[in-house]
Amino acid sequence: MFRHSQLESVKAWIAHPAHAAMSLHVRIQRGIRQMIVNGALGPGKPLPASRALATSLGVSRDTIEAAYAKLHAEGFIDRRVGSGSFVAQMTEFAPGHRRSRRDALLRRQAPKLSQRGNAMFSSGGVREALSPRPFSPGVPETRTFPLQLWEKLERQVRREVGTQVLTHGDPQGTEALRRAIADYVNLERGAHATADRVLILTSSQQAMMLCANMLLDPGDRIFIEDPAYHGARKTFDAAGLECIPIRVDRQGIVVEQILAEPRNTKAVSLTPSHQFPTGATLVLERRLALIEWAARHKAWIIEDDYDSEFHYVGKPTACIQGLDPHDRTIYIGTFTKSLFPGLRIGYAVLPPQLVESMTVARTLIDGHSAPMAQLTLARFMEGGHFGAYVRTMRGIYAQRLDALADLVQKHLSDFIEPRIPVGGLQMPCRLICDLSERVVVDAGRRVGIELLGLSALHATGDAEAGFLMGFAAYTPTEIQIAVMKLANAFRTVTNP
């Protein structure tokens, strides 16, 4: 005995064009199953007699019997001789709306995770801005990306490679891209890479996670910068490592502190090109000292060169990897900043002795990267488009940094002092007024502006208050509007 609405819902299911390919009894069976699953038919509820439902739907009784038999075989209904068919008790689905309320309640419950699962969860993860607002840091400009050129190269790849592009890819990455990357980092970063040493990954985040797990065990010590990129720290925390924060000054990480550390420490993770968040470039003597330290202790240097493409003052310093004759450095690069985040291609240049094991690990964690994107990117690089694009964006970002620095000087100099970086996509600012960091960050958020407070990036509590301002993804006009808003917001909280 279906209610009218229930009957209509079965009829609608049967008539739906998406289900046209199914035979009639399957459509009826699926329609009723759906009602059971979503709670429209509760446990124990009787189903119409097959003869009655056949009449209502204008189909043969055999069709209904076939549908019921299938539902019975699947365990969704019980059939009792003489009294008909009933929704099975085991399918304890709550009615639809109650079910989703229950879902919502359950979602908020603390799940029973493993200890390492809890470590991952409690880190809070690394959420990136989906629709970046000024001044979300680390976001590149993507609105002017040459999408048509990219599409053209994609078509070329498809024409030449055909459906071969649909098959499994090499877990180390396609050869053409590995070669293009090796050429690029050798030329532009003074690295010592070959295609054989490059491992293509989805992101520098994945590279970091691989290093943390493949090279260190829970409880192992790793030096990190203080302040540090939160994504790196969270990754190492989640991997169960003990992070030893090392102070950063204007010359980068203070290597003397590392050399003075008496405890066995397996690795150091750093951002030597433009330290995150201070923007400092690690000086050569410290690079060399770090290399010697790593060689002496058989420790690893994890060099995160995440936005070295964007260096505005002079030429960037050669990377540590290229200076390291002892093969203790893992160089991590990404196209998230230099091209676009949705590409999902990052990479590591590995010491030869780690190539095989890291590739095996990649097959276990998620297999390999999509060949299509890799081949398109390889062509983008081979054709000189990557170099040209980076040069163009470097000019644009340099102008935007200038614009931001000028506007901050002009409108925000009562509140903050900018520290103009030599490169990168964000400018650190130090608070020089009586407002607390939390107050200014909140004031910004209320007017739609994202400021990343610096305190949270520091391991110790005595950090200078301030925040990061990302500038790359916003035009000078957008930057101007946002700075004016911010000036107003700061004045409002100063004199409420």
Added chain:
Amino acid sequence: MFRHSQLESVKAWIAHPAHAAMSLHVRIQRGIRQMIVNGALGPGKPLPASRALATSLGVSRDTIEAAYAKLHAEGFIDRRVGSGSFVAQMTEFAPGHRRSRRDALLRRQAPKLSQRGNAMFSSGGVREALSPRPFSPGVPETRTFPLQLWEKLERQVRREVGTQVLTHGDPQGTEALRRAIADYVNLERGAHATADRVLILTSSQQAMMLCANMLLDPGDRIFIEDPAYHGARKTFDAAGLECIPIRVDRQGIVVEQILAEPRNTKAVSLTPSHQFPTGATLVLERRLALIEWAARHKAWIIEDDYDSEFHYVGKPTACIQGLDPHDRTIYIGTFTKSLFPGLRIGYAVLPPQLVESMTVARTLIDGHSAPMAQLTLARFMEGGHFGAYVRTMRGIYAQRLDALADLVQKHLSDFIEPRIPVGGLQMPCRLICDLSERVVVDAGRRVGIELLGLSALHATGDAEAGFLMGFAAYTPTEIQIAVMKLANAFRTVTNP
């Protein structure tokens, strides 16, 4: 004093069109740096006097001085007053060819990994066939994929979404795809899914790795099928879990053994639709018993539904997830088999209480999946193309299975007995001759045919000898040729 070839190499570097955007002194500096890095200029080697090199290259002496100054600042050369410039001793780069021989030697060295890194490495990973040869199992046909339709949908997405598609994606996956997947699994698999519960991943491998790490700690016990998919077992081994193998019969995993296990076991991982490798479908009573067991012990059911789309005999059974009212089941699906491996999209339908933590974990392990592929796939599904494609391929695969079974009966019946499965992409065969599994697998490989031996998939040593024959990716003609080759190869090893 450069040798002629060295001078030519610097000149070539300067003249290379890819370097046209650099200023002259940078080109010279980079050219020399490259020679140092690749070993063409060894440590301690003198560089030409700046005046001499200026003359050789036809540039001003200032230009050479600027290049040398930069090389010095970077640590690549030493400058000694009165005696000129020398390649620095710290750059102990071996000459080019020796360097690559050294790389090759180092690659073969056992690297010093963490304990968990060694567990990952020693599992051997999950290598997929790059250019599948008959009868590599688990490979779908991709040569007939409607690539043009796919490209058309991509263009639509780009036209509508524009450069927004280049930005960071939702780490849980784009809403449109999550909705399309929820609709699909509800309709076709009798699942109980909503878009809110779907987590988009790169592969079922990634889903498995997430489950193993987020839900279980090293030393925790998990039930696995015996025989089992090697990728699953390797994943659990790499995660440090203790795998408890449970026998599989014609009705799927023998749940009685699970119920009889006295030790606390946190999860069960299984392939209920078409058990890998036996092809058995788990019967309903066992599904229900498993659900009860999981609810009682607060254990997890990891349901890997990797190729349920391809069921040839009758309709597939509804998935465990849809029958489980207690939210203990994680349903894992993938488009690797139903569409193509290079897509890199898999997913999990999660219990509500796990959605947040698994999404946070995804941000830490590799961020998110490329929005472009997700939006194109969502459109492919919404437009009914996915359903149509799967129906077409199901018909094709059913014919290929028939063809293979007939050919095996006709030409290989002296050696093997096929076990024709009700679904999936591979057919298990039992050896019924005196040849050992290793001998027949090797005999196949010698004639370019891949057979996956069954013994290695068994936890215990008393497995029946045999192998898997993948049939989906090969036309009936290709199958015929391969079977004839195999028959010859088997005869040769029988009567050498």
